[in-house]
Amino acid sequence: MSEILEVKDLSVSFDTYGSEVKAVRNVSFQLMKGETLAIVGESGSGKSVTAQSIIRLVPTPPGKFIGGEIRFNGEDLLQKSEKQMESIRGKEISMIFQDPMTSLNPTMTIGKQIAEGLMKHQNMSKKEAHLRGIQLLKLVGIPTPEVRIKQYPHQYSGGMRQRAMIAIALSCNPKILIADEPTTALDVTIQAQILELMRQIQEEMGTAIILITHDLGVVANTATRVAVMYGGKIVETGMVDEIFFEPKHPYTWGLLGSMPKLDKEQEELQVIPGSPPDLADPPTGCPFVTRCPYAMNVCGEHMPSDTSVSSTHEAACWLLDERAPKVDIPESAIVGGNDIYV
Amino acid sequence: MEHRQLKEIDFEPLHLKQSEAEKIVGESTSYWKDAWRRFRKNKLALFGIIIILLLAVLAIMGGPISGHNYYENQLLEANQPPSGTHWFGTDNLGRDVFARTWYGAQISLFIGLMAALIDLIIGVIWGAVAGFFGGKVDEILMRIADVLYGVPYLLVVILLLVVLPQNLWTLIIAMTITGWINMARIVRGQVMQLRSEEFIMASRSLGASNTRILRKHLIPNSLGPILVTLTLTIPSAIFTESFLSFLGIGVQAPLASWGTMSSDALPALQYYPNQLFFPAVFICLTMLAFNVIGDGMRDALDPNER
Amino acid sequence: MIKYLLKRIGYIILSLFLIITVTFILMKAAPGGPFASERASTPAIEAQMNEAYGFNDPIHEQYFSYLINAFTFDFGPSFKYVGQEVTEIIGRSFPYSLILGLEAIFIAISIGVLLGVIAAVKHNKFGDYLAMVIAVLGISVPSFIMAAILQYIFAIYLQVLPIARFESFAHTILPAAALATTPLAFIARLMRSSMLDVLNRDYIKTAKSKGLSERVVTYKHALRNAILPVVSYLGPLVVSILTGSFIIEKIFGIPGLGSEFVVSVTNRDYTVIMGTTVFFSVLLLVSILIVDLIYGLIDPRINVTSKEGNK
Numbered sequence: 001m002s003e004i005l006e007v008k009d010l011s012v013s014f015d016t017y018g019s020e021v022k023a024v025r026n027v028s029f030q031l032m033k034g035e036t037l038a039i040v041g042e043s044g045s046g047k048s049v050t051a052q053s054i055i056r057l058v059p060t061p062p063g064k065f066i067g068g069e070i071r072f073n074g075e076d077l078l079q080k081s082e083k084q085m086e087s088i089r090g091k092e093i094s095m096i097f098q099d100p101m102t103s104l105n106p107t108m109t110i111g112k113q114i115a116e117g118l119m120k121h122q123n124m125s126k127k128e129a130h131l132r133g134i135q136l137l138k139l140v141g142i143p144t145p146e147v148r149i150k151q152y153p154h155q156y157s158g159g160m161r162q163r164a165m166i167a168i169a170l171s172c173n174p175k176i177l178i179a180d181e182p183t184t185a186l187d188v189t190i191q192a193q194i195l196e197l198m199r200q201i202q203e204e205m206g207t208a209i210i211l212i213t214h215d216l217g218v219v220a221n222t223a224t225r226v227a228v229m230y231g232g233k234i235v236e237t238g239m240v241d242e243i244f245f246e247p248k249h250p251y252t253w254g255l256l257g258s259m260p261k262l263d264k265e266q267e268e269l270q271v272i273p274g275s276p277p278d279l280a281d282p283p284t285g286c287p288f289v290t291r292c293p294y295a296m297n298v299c300g301e302h303m304p305s306d307t308s309v310s311s312t313h314e315a316a317c318w319l320l321d322e323r324a325p326k327v328d329i330p331e332s333a334i335v336g337g338n339d340i341y342v
Numbered sequence: 343m344e345h346r347q348l349k350e351i352d353f354e355p356l357h358l359k360q361s362e363a364e365k366i367v368g369e370s371t372s373y374w375k376d377a378w379r380r381f382r383k384n385k386l387a388l389f390g391i392i393i394i395l396l397l398a399v400l401a402i403m404g405g406p407i408s409g410h411n412y413y414e415n416q417l418l419e420a421n422q423p424p425s426g427t428h429w430f431g432t433d434n435l436g437r438d439v440f441a442r443t444w445y446g447a448q449i450s451l452f453i454g455l456m457a458a459l460i461d462l463i464i465g466v467i468w469g470a471v472a473g474f475f476g477g478k479v480d481e482i483l484m485r486i487a488d489v490l491y492g493v494p495y496l497l498v499v500i501l502l503l504v505v506l507p508q509n510l511w512t513l514i515i516a517m518t519i520t521g522w523i524n525m526a527r528i529v530r531g532q533v534m535q536l537r538s539e540e541f542i543m544a545s546r547s548l549g550a551s552n553t554r555i556l557r558k559h560l561i562p563n564s565l566g567p568i569l570v571t572l573t574l575t576i577p578s579a580i581f582t583e584s585f586l587s588f589l590g591i592g593v594q595a596p597l598a599s600w601g602t603m604s605s606d607a608l609p610a611l612q613y614y615p616n617q618l619f620f621p622a623v624f625i626c627l628t629m630l631a632f633n634v635i636g637d638g639m640r641d642a643l644d645p646n647e648r
Numbered sequence: 649m650i651k652y653l654l655k656r657i658g659y660i661i662l663s664l665f666l667i668i669t670v671t672f673i674l675m676k677a678a679p680g681g682p683f684a685s686e687r688a689s690t691p692a693i694e695a696q697m698n699e700a701y702g703f704n705d706p707i708h709e710q711y712f713s714y715l716i717n718a719f720t721f722d723f724g725p726s727f728k729y730v731g732q733e734v735t736e737i738i739g740r741s742f743p744y745s746l747i748l749g750l751e752a753i754f755i756a757i758s759i760g761v762l763l764g765v766i767a768a769v770k771h772n773k774f775g776d777y778l779a780m781v782i783a784v785l786g787i788s789v790p791s792f793i794m795a796a797i798l799q800y801i802f803a804i805y806l807q808v809l810p811i812a813r814f815e816s817f818a819h820t821i822l823p824a825a826a827l828a829t830t831p832l833a834f835i836a837r838l839m840r841s842s843m844l845d846v847l848n849r850d851y852i853k854t855a856k857s858k859g860l861s862e863r864v865v866t867y868k869h870a871l872r873n874a875i876l877p878v879v880s881y882l883g884p885l886v887v888s889i890l891t892g893s894f895i896i897e898k899i900f901g902i903p904g905l906g907s908e909f910v911v912s913v914t915n916r917d918y919t920v921i922m923g924t925t926v927f928f929s930v931l932l933l934v935s936i937l938i939v940d941l942i943y944g945l946i947d948p949r950i951n952v953t954s955k956e957g958n959k
Contacts, residue, residue: 082862086861090857097854105851152949
């Protein structure tokens with residue numbers, strides 16, 4: 001598998017009332033052709049900002065890129081002009097958003113919203129774009145697409161709107177699809193359908209997907225690899241099995257511990273005590289130090305560096321240092337095979 | 343590894359207290375403190391407050407310090423330009439424009455404040471009752487408000503002024519007869535929205551009584567929009583008064599307001615623009631000041647709206 | 649659609665009925681009969697006049713005949729201008745007001761929307777501050793003072809436009825501009841906040857993520873959504889232009905319906921007051937209906953036929 005996107009040392013900040021919120025700090029990861037990379041984290045961990053940075057949709061100001069590179073096809077997207085970005089958005093990289101209720105223009109028919117990208121990037125005529133739109137709607141599983149294409153978003157149900165969003169995003173066969181919490185706003189049964197649709201389309205079209213989510217259940221079912229974000233940093237990355245069965249970072253343990261499981265008698269779900277760090281004034285050491293039950297003196301002072309566990313698995317935690325006491329995975333974070341593959 | 347100099351001691355467990363993990367990051371400030379901080383930053387709104395205070399002082403002190411009164415005709419001294427004796431000049435009947443301007447300020451400000459205050463009282467009660475009880479009560483009260491709201495405000499006021507005997511109080515009554523509806527709608531909307539808000543439900547489910555909810559949640563939370571509406575009602579009431587007086591159906595002679603002064607000065611605009619200049623500038627300045635204060639308050643009190 | 653229209657027209661007739669009834673009661677309650685004012689007339693003549701105008705009939709008969717007349721748009725003769733029918737006065741003066749009003753509406757909407765869009769697109773930059781300074785001044789300067797300022801600058805000082813009266817297009821510029829000031833400023837503020845709100849919506853991000861240019865996103869996606877509040881403001885806009893015409897027509901000496909109304913109020917010319925009030929009401933109710941229909945055309949979410957209770 002070859003690499004299609006590389007994010008190197010990306011740092012993004014936001015200027016708010018007199019302070020600078022460092023939303024993303026030195027984040028690095030790669031995306032391989034045709035894979036699904038899940039970026040997992042709680043709200044405020046910087047996962048959405050990371051995703052929106054790739055397609056340069058972070059509003060600047062108040063946002064600003066502090067440093068780093070986003071290499072796509074060997075070129076740094078952060079160096080591109082706004083005009084150059086326009087020919088990449090929608091064509092090479094496209095995005096779907098969390099809430100299908102608000103992410104479609106209410107005063108424009110679905111057909112027009114699909115056609116716009118086609119007419120811009122593939123020089124289609126209005127008519128061609130209309131016909132292609134019908135095909136796309138059919139592809140994403142919307143019944144009677146000839147009728148539906150002329151309708152407005154409010155005439156669609158939530159699940160159908162997300163399908164239409166996917167149709168818009170995929171209209172120009174992009175190489176990368178960024179899905180920012182695509183199922184969070186949907187009913188559970190619809191969630192499964194949308195995820196299934198994304199998986200199916202990925203198989204057919206070979207699109208690489210970056211899936212932003214806070215839901216580990218979604219991750220287990222769709223992702224190839226996982227990056228866990230906390231406090232604006234990636235704290236652990238690995239193949240999906242490695243993250244679920246051999247997690248190394250206490251934050252990942254906490255996340256897994258807070259996930260409901262099938263084959264264990266659980267009195268209650270584990271919670272991670274405390275709240276995420278203030279990113280206007282991030283800690284010098286590990287961002288998780290204030291909530292970590294295994295924190296050591298070093299953790300507050302120095303940022304742990306990424307430590308390889310296997311060729312595909314890295315974690316940034318002082319516990320992986322040879323001088324640290326050996327800590328076993330807590331009982332609550334042990335996941336059985338049945339828990340994640342539904 | 344870059345941290346070679348680390349010692350064994352660094353890998354001792356760090357004993358954090360639970361309370362420290364739970365401590366809230368960032369200073370929490372109260373709503374009003376926060377609002378005041380934002381308002382203070384708004385230079386324009388502070389400027390507006392200073393203007394209003396100055397105008398209020400002049401309205402009270404202006405007449406006495408001028409050494410003239412607002413009604414005395416001195417036809418020999420008619421239409422004079424500003425001078426040492428008549429600071430703003432005199433009008434076509436030889437009356438001192440400076441004294442008249444500040445006397446007019448009293449009338450204009452009094453009517454504006456009074457009308458806004460009456461609108462506030464009726465509107466808050468009407469809207470709060472409708473919003474709090476909901477159902478049939480709400481239906482009836484708001485239907486009445488809707489019907490009244492459908493009729494153009496100034497038209498109603500003018501028709502009423504045809505019927506009512508003409509004095510200051512009937513003017514205020516005519517102005518408030520439908521003026522309160524805006525306030526009522528805002529208060530009702532606010533109360534309705536708050537009533538269904540989850541924190542009210544949470545507090546209700548914790549066994550809070552109606553009065554407690556009203557006192558602790560509804561009033562403090564709707565105070566912001568009420569204050570903003572009140573501030574923005576004052577300039578519109580001042581405008582209405584000057585509009586009616588300009589047409590000759592508002593404040594009647596010998597009383598003077600900025601509106602009547604503007605109206606009197608208009609025919610001689612070509613020759614004596616100074617006679618119109620003073621009342622006009624002060625009407626605009628007052629409305630401007632109240633408008634920027636209102637805007638500043640809205641920005642400060644509603645963090646979502648920016 | 650037909651059903652909806654009929655229903656709306658039904659409501660309009662109901663509202664009119666209410667307005668006519670209330671004005672009738674108000675005029676009856678008015679102090680001093682129409683002939684009791686300044687003209688010193690003998691009681692005998694007054695009685696004769698009252699008889700001629702039907703004032704001696706029982707009140708309910710007066711009311712019913714008035715109601716019938718009102719719906720057939722016959723308000724009888726003016727009290728003050730002998731030999732002139734109210735309908736005649738309205739027919740003569742309304743065209744002036746209509747031209748002036750349409751011109752003012754055009755100025756208010758086009759410049760207001762433009763200023764608002766500039767302010768939103770240049771948010772927190774010079775263009776925004778300038779547009780908002782203009783807007784806050786526009787709201788703070790009453791139309792009659794704006795009229796005087798315009799007259800002084802353009803007619804007296806620069807002498808490029810006529811100061812008053814209504815004889816050519818040039819004559820309409822100043823009054824229309826004065827009439828448009830406040831609504832223009834209001835529309836600019838409305839448009840700015842609505843545009844800022846829309847530009848932060850998710851669907852704008854979607855449009856950008858499709859690779860559309862800033863210009864297409866702003867004008868094709870944002871503008872159409874952002875203009876909706878301005879469309880709902882059209883009703884109040886008509887009211888504002890109409891009441892503004894009372895004062896502006898007086899200042900500029902335009903023989904329009906607004907100045908006729910004001911004159912009839914100061915003269916206590918009851919038939920003219922009632923006639924113009926009813927006419928204004930019809931005008932407003934019809935324009936509000938038209939505005940609602942336009943709104944339904946622009947916003948596909950609103951289905952006019954099932955819109956009841958939506959507003």
